[in-house]
Amino acid sequence: MIPKGYLMRDPTAETAAVQRERLTPPADLSGATIGLLSISKERSAEFLDYVEERLTGRGLNVLRFEKPTHTKPAPESVLQEIIERCDVVVEGLAD
Amino acid sequence: MEYLVIVKRDCETCQMVAPVLADLQNVSTLTLYSQDDTTFPEATGGALDDTSLEESWRHNVEIVPTLIRIENGRETTRTEGWDRADWVRVTGINALGENLPVFRPGCGSKSVEPGMPERLALKFGNMHFESRAIEVDEMDDPAEVAYDRGWTDGLPVIPATDLRIARMLAGTTRKPDEIIGDIPPNLIPCTVEKAAINAVMAGCRPEYFPVVLAAVDAVLKPEFSMHGLLATLWFSGPVIIVNGPVAKRIGMNSQGNALGQGNRANATIGRALQLIIRNVGGGRPQEIDRSILGNPGKYTFCFAEDESDPDWVPLNLARGHAAGTSTVTLFHGDGVQGVADQKSRDPESLARSLALALWSVCHPKLAQWSHAILVLSPDHYAIFREGGWGRAEIEAGIWQALKRPGHEIVEGAGGVEEGIDHARADEMIDKFHPGGLLVVRAGGVGGLFSAIIGGWTAHRRNEDVQIVSQEIGT
Numbered sequence A: 001m002i003p004k005g006y007l008m009r010d011p012t013a014e015t016a017a018v019q020r021e022r023l024t025p026p027a028d029l030s031g032a033t034i035g036l037l038s039i040s041k042e043r044s045a046e047f048l049d050y051v052e053e054r055l056t057g058r059g060l061n062v063l064r065f066e067k068p069t070h071t072k073p074a075p076e077s078v079l080q081e082i083i084e085r086c087d088v089v090v091e092g093l094a095d
Numbered sequence B: 001m002e003y004l005v006i007v008k009r010d011c012e013t014c015q016m017v018a019p020v021l022a023d024l025q026n027v028s029t030l031t032l033y034s035q036d037d038t039t040f041p042e043a044t045g046g047a048l049d050d051t052s053l054e055e056s057w058r059h060n061v062e063i064v065p066t067l068i069r070i071e072n073g074r075e076t077t078r079t080e081g082w083d084r085a086d087w088v089r090v091t092g093i094n095a096l097g098e099n100l101p102v103f104r105p106g107c108g109s110k111s112v113e114p115g116m117p118e119r120l121a122l123k124f125g126n127m128h129f130e131s132r133a134i135e136v137d138e139m140d141d142p143a144e145v146a147y148d149r150g151w152t153d154g155l156p157v158i159p160a161t162d163l164r165i166a167r168m169l170a171g172t173t174r175k176p177d178e179i180i181g182d183i184p185p186n187l188i189p190c191t192v193e194k195a196a197i198n199a200v201m202a203g204c205r206p207e208y209f210p211v212v213l214a215a216v217d218a219v220l221k222p223e224f225s226m227h228g229l230l231a232t233l234w235f236s237g238p239v240i241i242v243n244g245p246v247a248k249r250i251g252m253n254s255q256g257n258a259l260g261q262g263n264r265a266n267a268t269i270g271r272a273l274q275l276i277i278r279n280v281g282g283g284r285p286q287e288i289d290r291s292i293l294g295n296p297g298k299y300t301f302c303f304a305e306d307e308s309d310p311d312w313v314p315l316n317l318a319r320g321h322a323a324g325t326s327t328v329t330l331f332h333g334d335g336v337q338g339v340a341d342q343k344s345r346d347p348e349s350l351a352r353s354l355a356l357a358l359w360s361v362c363h364p365k366l367a368q369w370s371h372a373i374l375v376l377s378p379d380h381y382a383i384f385r386e387g388g389w390g391r392a393e394i395e396a397g398i399w400q401a402l403k404r405p406g407h408e409i410v411e412g413a414g415g416v417e418e419g420i421d422h423a424r425a426d427e428m429i430d431k432f433h434p435g436g437l438l439v440v441r442a443g444g445v446g447g448l449f450s451a452i453i454g455g456w457t458a459h460r461r462n463e464d465v466q467i468v469s470q471e472i473g474t
Helices: A044-057 A076-085 B012-016 B018-027 B054-058 B084-091 B116-124 B142-148 B162-169 B192-202 B206-219 B226-231 B245-249 B264-279 B347-358 B378-386 B391-401
Strands: A006-009 A033-038 A061-066 A088-092 B002-007 B029-034 B066-071 B074-080 B133-136 B179-183 B188-191 B237-243 B302-304 B327-340 B372-376 B437-441 B449-455 B468-471
Touching: A006 B142, A006 B162, A033 A044, A033 A076, A044 A061, A044 A088, A061 A076, B002 B018, B002 B054, B012 B018, B018 B029, B054 B116, B066 B084, B074 B084, B116 B162, B133 B142, B162 B192, B162 B206, B179 B206, B188 B192, B192 B206, B192 B264, B206 B237, B206 B245, B206 B264, B206 B327, B206 B468, B226 B237, B237 B245, B237 B264, B264 B302, B327 B347, B327 B372, B347 B372, B347 B378, B347 B391, B347 B449, B372 B378, B378 B449, B391 B437
Parallel strands: A033 A061, A033 A088, B002 B029, B237 B302, B372 B437
Antiparallel strands: A006 B133, B002 B066, B066 B074, B179 B188, B237 B327, B327 B449, B327 B468, B372 B449
16 A cells, blocks of 8 residues: 555654554542633533533632634644643533 | 667767667667657657666666667676777677767766665665654644654654665665664664664765764763763763764864854764664653753764864874774763963963863862863964974873862862862872873864863763774775
8 A cells, every 4th residue: 555645764663653652641630730622613612611510529620721713723822821731631522 | 689778868979879779770679768758869769768767777777878788588798888899799780880989988877866776776676674664644744743753852853754764875885784783771773774764864964874873883882881871960972073084075074163053964973873862772851861951962962073284193093093094982071161261372381271171070179080072273272283292292281280289179178068088188189080081173263262071970980981982984
């Protein structure tokens, strides 16, 4: 099969997976600040309101974020702010 | 008889032999390929298409025209360019090209233009690489993918495509699957191919690659202790000093700003070594690399010695290599400390002055803790030279001037708790271990300044940790 994309060779010892591994989720959320990122699709706010209520009800810290439009990736400034202020993030869909 | 001929229109010799080819076509089976224009030669009614250069590559054609005699499907002889006697020999036709000059050199085949042999080998040959291919989606930027995967030192890298790797490998005679050695910290066997990938990413040209390989060979010598250098809390990283004809051949900078930015060879050779340690060995900052502060030279630190004065003994000769040999010398070095002396006019004063500055290496009250490089600028060197001092006298003069009474630097002396052991108060103390001061010439004119590159604190164990030199191969 001829790949459509661009091929480059791995410069490493190849002990890492071909696909990037996801970060391991924290085992325990106590004390963590959870970011809720609305993707600005219809009713995502309502959905995240409900999630926030559930999380704060468990005594967790929640911060809310929103990207301007669901049609484009989140601006770097939003991502940076989440990285700066949160330990984990939930990105919210809706419809 | 059967012949195969490869020509191109953009070659006056090919144009000149066109009537000869027409004659040959009339009396034999002629397979004629053109590299650039299938309507050429008109005299033969054109040629078969070899604009892909596949036939030229398969027949190892270096010059056009090339005439190959084929018997029973196999080449039996060939001739290149136009040498009438040789064409007669190959064809056995005595009257061939009688009205043409006796000899005309041919032109270069398009299949051997720079970079083309590697491109053709990848396309038509069985060249392949062992390192796994990472596919970058067409919507992604390869440079960003390299960042995401942790392959860079913080600066962008050149994506290692097969063509770039093939060209890099053409810079050495060493085989791609040769194991250079185990790269610390993870002691991963590193092939020449892996080194080539990292050299591509660092931005090296293929002609730099033997220098990169020599640097890797050098740091893998056990006495260099690359693992410890990578893992140290101290500032040091590998510093590469290049000597010999290779420096001029690949355009290294030994003149103004030799320790700074702006020269591709200086910049990328040092960077390639660091990328190999990072990517193959797994040596990353804040992981196994425990440096408290690091230093900017850990991106890259590589320069050539100025060997322009025939009276100067280059560093590699002083270290026992033969004259005319190209070498790398690997030092465990920190950043650059400038030394100004604008008043000394005789060698004795300047030696004492430089010695004063050298005492600051590691700590002014510690001795034999780390080695150092003294990079003598042209204007400082001129003072020594005019005073009749060469390398031996400079080294001896500075060594002598570096001796200090122990009581001045023992713990607590001068109200500073740091210092050497009280037991040495009555000794005269040498700042460095024997062989621990490298004097190197580099730099531009116009300033009575030189530079000190301090060394690693592990130099205090000077048998375990040694400066190494390595001849640069091919």
